Amino acid sequence: MNIILITPAAPGSKAGNRATAERWKMLLERSGNKVSIVTAYGGQPCDLLLALHAWRSHEAIRTFRNTFPGRPLVVTLTGTDIYRHQYEYPEQTLYSMQAADVLIGLHSLVGDDIPEPFRDKLVTLFQSSELPAEHRTKAVYEAGFFDVCVIGHLRDEKDSLRAAKAARFLPANSCIRVSCAGKPHNEHWQNLATQELRENPRFRWLGELEKKETARLMASSQVLVMSSVMEGGANVVSEACLAGLPVIASDIPGNIGLLGSDYAGYYPVGDTQALTDQLLRAEGDSKFLALLHEQVRRLANQFRPEQEQKALEQALSLAVQRCSGNTF
Known part of the structure; x- marks a missing residue:
C-alpha cells in the first residue's frame, strides 16, 4: 500500500511523535508498503492515511476524509489526546476519533479512558525499541x-x-x-x-x-x-x-x-x-x-519490534477491511 503518515513533529526533531513515525515507516516498509512521512497534508492521493495525534493532526484528518471519503484512516491517540481534555474533549479530537476507521492506543488501559462509542475501533499497540539488551x-x-x-x-x-x-x-x-x-x-x-x-x-x-x-x-x-x-x-x-x-x-x-x-x-x-x-x-x-x-x-x-509490527499491520488491515471488506 501507499501510506501517508502524518506527524506534528518536524524532521530532525527528537520528540516522541517523530521517533514513532520514523520507526513505523521502517516497520511498514519491511512489509512491502511505501510510506511517506509528512507534517502537513494537502490532499495528496494515498491508499491509507495514518495520523499520529488526533488533536494536532485534525486538519489533515478532515482534509483526507473529505477528499477520499471511502479510503481507510487510522488515528493514533497520544496522551494529550486522551488525558488533557479527558472529560470535555475538543471538537477537533472528537472529530478525529469519529472519522477514524481504527484508533491505535499505546497502552492497555486506553479503552477505559476514551468515550465509549469509540472503544470498538481500538487496537492496542506497545511501542518497541531497538536498544540492545x-x-x-x-x-x-x-x-x-x-x-x-x-x-x-x-x-x-x-x-x-x-x-x-x-x-x-x-x-x-x-x-x-x-x-x-x-x-x-x-x-x-x-x-x-x-x-x-x-x-x-x-x-x-x-x-x-x-x-x-x-x-x-x-x-x-x-x-x-x-x-x-x-x-x-x-x-x-x-x-x-x-x-x-x-x-x-x-x-x-x-x-x-x-x-x-x-x-x-x-x-x-x-x-x-x-x-x-x-x-x-x-x-x-x-x-x-x-x-x-x-x-x-x-x-x-x-x-519487541516484531510485536509492534504485528499490531501495526493488524490496525491497518482492520481499517482496510472496514472500508472495503478485504484485507491486504
Missing part, C-alpha cells in the same frame, strides 16, 4: 553513586524534576544521584532546570542526548524514573524494559497500562515524599531492586 550486561556503574535517570523533554506533562525534588529529601548517607536528559520545552523549564542544577548537589542536567548517549545513560543507571502526570504510553518505558532497567513510575494509566497493575515500582503521581521512599527502597533493599529487575525482564517481550 546487552547494554545491561555491559553496564559500568560509577563508583560511589546509585544513579537514577530521567529521560524526556522537560515539560509540565512529564513532571520532569520530580525525581530531583525527591532527591533533596534523601538522608546524607544516600548515594543516589539523579541525571536528567532532555530539552526544556520553554524558557520557564530552562530556568527551573538551571536553578535545580545550582541548588541540588544530587542533580545533573545532561541536556538533549543522541540515541547512543541515551543508551549509555540507561546502561550506567540502576533505576529509571518515569514521573509523568499524563502519558499515552511512553516509549522510554519500553526501552527500559528491553534494557533490563528497573522503572519507578507514577501510578497513572499510561504507566500502569504498560507495566501492569501488579508492578511493584509505582508511587502516587506528584507525591515527592513517596518517590523519595521508593528511591531509598531501590537503593537499600536488594530484594526489592531484584524484583523490579525480574518484572521488567518478564515484560520485555511485549515491547
